[in-house]
Amino acid sequence: PLKLSDRVQRIKPSPTLAVTARAAELRRQGKDIIGLGAGEPDFPTPAHVRAAGKSAIDDGFTRYTAVGGTPELKDAICAKFQRDNALSYTPEQILVSCGGKQSFFNLCQAMIDDGDEVIIPAPYWVSYPDMVLLAGGKPVVIETGMDAAFKITPEQLEAAITPKTRLIVLNSPSNPSGKAYTQAELAALGQVLLKHPDVFVATDDMYEHILWTDDAFANILNATPELYERCIVLNGVSKAYAMTGWRIGYAAGPAALIKAMSKIQSQSTSNPTSISQKASEAALNGDQDCVKEMLVAFKQRHDAVVAGLNALPGVSCLESDGTFYAFPDMSGLIDALPEVDNDLQLGEYLIEQAGVALVPGTAFGTPGHMRLSFATDLPTLERALERLSQVANR
Numbered sequence: 001p002l003k004l005s006d007r008v009q010r011i012k013p014s015p016t017l018a019v020t021a022r023a024a025e026l027r028r029q030g031k032d033i034i035g036l037g038a039g040e041p042d043f044p045t046p047a048h049v050r051a052a053g054k055s056a057i058d059d060g061f062t063r064y065t066a067v068g069g070t071p072e073l074k075d076a077i078c079a080k081f082q083r084d085n086a087l088s089y090t091p092e093q094i095l096v097s098c099g100g101k102q103s104f105f106n107l108c109q110a111m112i113d114d115g116d117e118v119i120i121p122a123p124y125w126v127s128y129p130d131m132v133l134l135a136g137g138k139p140v141v142i143e144t145g146m147d148a149a150f151k152i153t154p155e156q157l158e159a160a161i162t163p164k165t166r167l168i169v170l171n172s173p174s175n176p177s178g179k180a181y182t183q184a185e186l187a188a189l190g191q192v193l194l195k196h197p198d199v200f201v202a203t204d205d206m207y208e209h210i211l212w213t214d215d216a217f218a219n220i221l222n223a224t225p226e227l228y229e230r231c232i233v234l235n236g237v238s239k240a241y242a243m244t245g246w247r248i249g250y251a252a253g254p255a256a257l258i259k260a261m262s263k264i265q266s267q268s269t270s271n272p273t274s275i276s277q278k279a280s281e282a283a284l285n286g287d288q289d290c291v292k293e294m295l296v297a298f299k300q301r302h303d304a305v306v307a308g309l310n311a312l313p314g315v316s317c318l319e320s321d322g323t324f325y326a327f328p329d330m331s332g333l334i335d336a337l338p339e340v341d342n343d344l345q346l347g348e349y350l351i352e353q354a355g356v357a358l359v360p361g362t363a364f365g366t367p368g369h370m371r372l373s374f375a376t377d378l379p380t381l382e383r384a385l386e387r388l389s390q391v392a393n394r
């Protein structure tokens with residue numbers, strides 16, 4: 001009989017991908033389902049980026065590259081960090097991987113031993129705890145709530161740190177909450193970390209460019225530059241340039257850590273796709289107007305979605321600072337529906353009864369909420385809100 005490893009039995013499949021798959025399955029059966037589960041921009045990859053990918057194929061740039069990425073792409077990433085983040089890195093401090101997902105995976109495999117603790121604020125991106133578990137580590141979740149705008153306080157961080165803490169993961173703007181830390185808030189967290197020199201910090205800046213606050217984007221290194229030697233910056237082209245399928249993410253940090261992560265990658269996937277690397281180079285070096293155009297559309301949809309959600313009985317939603325997610329509290333609606341006891345059941349119910357697919361907050365460590373992705377055109381979003389309204393007002 002098949003004997004599966006303990007390791008694989010420790011984790012669960014990605015719940016966001018599961019919702020997307022369920023919506024697709026019902027659609028195949030002929031049901032009219034509006035899928036607001038997927039975490040990907042609906043826009044096409046910008047034309048100049050697609051062209052660079054095509055040229056890479058035609059030019060025969062279709063072989064193995066250096067494991068950690070081509071020198072040209074690493075240079076483009078270093079230039080990006082300098083331009084957008086005022087952070088200086090050399091190419092030995094950069095690792096290009098098959099999506100931001102692999103960047104975090106490599107980090108866990110390179111840093112975490114059995115029993116090591118990793119602090120993860122909730123709501124969190126679904127993959128953090130599972131990748132930590134896969135590496136043998138222990139996720140230590142800090143709960144936040146709507147009243148705290150889903151952000152942890154310095155006191156909470158201090159209380160969560162133990163002698164076993166290896167890493168804390170920050171993701172701002174956040175998937176799923178849409179909330180971003182201000183530079184002052186990050187500086188206050190940074191002060192706590194300065195007291196604990198053995199703790200590393202990962203800042204996942206994947207949604208950096210999808211931000212509409214008055215303040216410019218800042219990560220914890222901008223706020224506390226003294227953390228440079230124990231900070232790893234994670235980012236990628238997936239969300240900013242509508243390139244989810246190209247699978248390119250990147251990490252920047254201390255050279256010794258990057259080298260260790262690169263070793264993991266050399267024994268798993270090797271280099272990310274050569275063609276995608278060329279396209280990513282074009283995205284990072286090219287005109288950045290495409291990013292701004294998408295941002296305008298996301299903000300417009302955000303405003304419509306948050307207003308529409310707050311108009312539903314039993315639903316309450318904060319404004320997002322960025323990303324393409326809204327993360328409403330739907331516990332009032334759960335209480336009002338006799339057939340439904342929790343957010344997981346609400347997810348099922350809304351797919352069946354309203355034909356709208358949302359991801360239950362439990363997947364992100366925050367029950368009672370649902371994540372709605374507004375990376376879909378406005379008329380579709382309005383149709384979805386109308387359907388939700390019919391169910392909520394029944």
Ligand code: PLP
Nearest residue numbers: 039099100101125175206236238
């Ligand atoms: N980090 C966060 C916060 C995300 O939401 C995602 C994607 O959903 C990723 C990283 C990974 O992105 P990808 O592997 O598609 O580049």
